[in-house]
Amino acid sequence: MRAMRTLFVAGSLLALSACGNERNAAELPPLPALATITIQEANSDQGRxxxxxxxxxxRADLSAQTTGRAVGVDADVNDRVAAGAVLLRLSAVEQQAGVNVARAQLHAADAAASEAEATVARYTALAAKQLVSRLQIDQLRATRDRAVAARDAARAQLLQAEQQTDYTVVRAPFAGLVSARHVEPGESIVAGQPLMSVYxxxxxxxxxxxxxxxxxxxxxxxxxxxxxxxxxxxxxxxxxxxxxxxxxxxxxxxxxxxxxxxxxxxxxxxxxxxxAIPGVGGVVRIPSSALVQRGEISGTYVLDGNRLFLRQLRLGVHAGEQVEVLAGLKGGERVAADPVAALQALAAQRTAAGKASD
The missing domain is CATH 2.40.30.170 (Efflux pump adaptor protein, beta barrel domain)
Incomplete structure (x- = not known):
């Protein structure tokens, strides 16, 4: 591999030297026999x-919606999971305590609302006998309405607390495959932290x-x-x-x-x-074996008369043993079929030229 890299660098330097010496190109010794391919432009049946x-x-990226500690990780990368399957469990001590507080507040609010409704009912019966004033009735009804509203608020707080408890169990939103896991058992989790990805x-x-x-x-x-x-x-x-x-x-x-x-x-x-866009033609393809690859750069040896030089290419779609050339070649040009043989021929030509100059 190291020898091939050395040959590539040497060939590149020789090719650059040949490109920059057009004036003396006719004075170069003839190249050794070299198998070449004539580029032909073909009408594209595939388009662009x-x-x-x-x-x-x-696809879903699951993140924590509450805080806690990971007490159980039930799925890992590449696991196939069903819809609703448990992926992760968080500790729910704080969340359960919040549920208990909200439930107690709801009981108290419900008792206060029931008492206010009973009071209004009794005073309404007395008002029918004209034993209490209309002002008292209005005040009692306002108190009852506040108690009922407080009970509704307490019920909503209980639902919110129970939802926080539900967030401690992370489930798969649909049947799929776990593509990523970002949490380990025992790790402290905060709201918004990425947990898993499923697709x-x-x-x-x-x-x-x-x-x-x-x-x-x-x-x-x-x-x-x-x-x-x-x-x-x-x-x-x-x-x-x-x-x-x-x-x-x-x-x-x-x-x-x-x-x-x-x-x-x-x-x-x-x-x-x-x-297959209509009117797209002039597609150039060459065999993959004629390519020279150096990292991310692709090229091929182009023969121009008695000169041989390395030209960089921009490649497109690979189809079998052929590759599409988007830029760098045109129809009628000749390229070396074997890059190694082309490099050897180029070196032999330069060596012969050096001896002739001596």
Whole structure:
């Protein structure tokens, strides 16, 4: 591997030297015999492609809605859980104490309201006999209304306290797969702290950003193709073109829904979405074996007369042993079929040139 890297660097330096010495190109010794490939532009039957990321349609990031200590973690990453299954349990000492206080306050408020209603009933009977004034009746009714309102408030506080207790048990919102766990048993939890993430693996989609100039052409199409990271090409179940463009990037979002797959990709995996846009042609493809890869940079050796130089490429979709070239090559150019042989031929040419100059 170290030798290959040395050859790559040497070849790059030789290629740069050849590119910058056009005036002496005719004086270079002939290159050794080298197998080449003539680039041909083909009409695209796939159209254009854009990169996207697979994401789950149904996904939930669960966070704590109350404080406590994690007393039990019942699910872990990659566990399949049913809807309503218990994922995490928090201590509920404070919450249960709040329920007890709220229940006691409700009992007291209920007793006060019952007493006020009974008093109003007795004084109403006396008022019929004109034994009490209307003012007293109005005052007693106001007292009764306040007592009833206090009882309703106490009942609402009890419901709120019971809800806080329910928050100590975290359940799965739907059937799915646990994708992340952010808490350990015994850990202190505060409200708002992330706990777990769950997603439904059967429903997946991809969102890509396309130029606004292509959005209308994509909108009239009826199908799209998705190429997954493992090379599988599948037909999209449906796609939606957003009606508005992003003001900053001048792009339009296209949401592509994947069909149900027996081996679905993982959320977060990269994928390419291809649209058969009418009028797209001039697609250049070369064999993957003709590529030179250096980290994130891809290139190939291009033959121009008696000169051989390394040119950087921008690549598109990989399809089998072929790869699409988005920029860097055009039809009619010749490239070396074997990068190692091209590097050796370039070194031999430079060596011969050095001897001739001596």
């Amino acid at each position: 492609a854009w990169d996207g990321v697979v994401e789950a349609i149904q 439904a693996p059967g429903a997946l989609r991809i969102q890509v950003q396309v130029p606004q100039s292509e959005a209308d052409a994509i909108g009239v199409l009826k199908r799209a193709q998705v190429v997954l990271a493992d090379g599988r090409a599948i037909a999209a179940a449906a796609f939606t073109v957003y009606p508005a463009a992003d003001a900053a990037g001048h792009s339009v979002t296209v949401r592509v829904v994947l069909p149900e797959l027996t081996d679905p990709p993982r959320p977060g995996a990269t994928a390419k979405v291809m649209f």
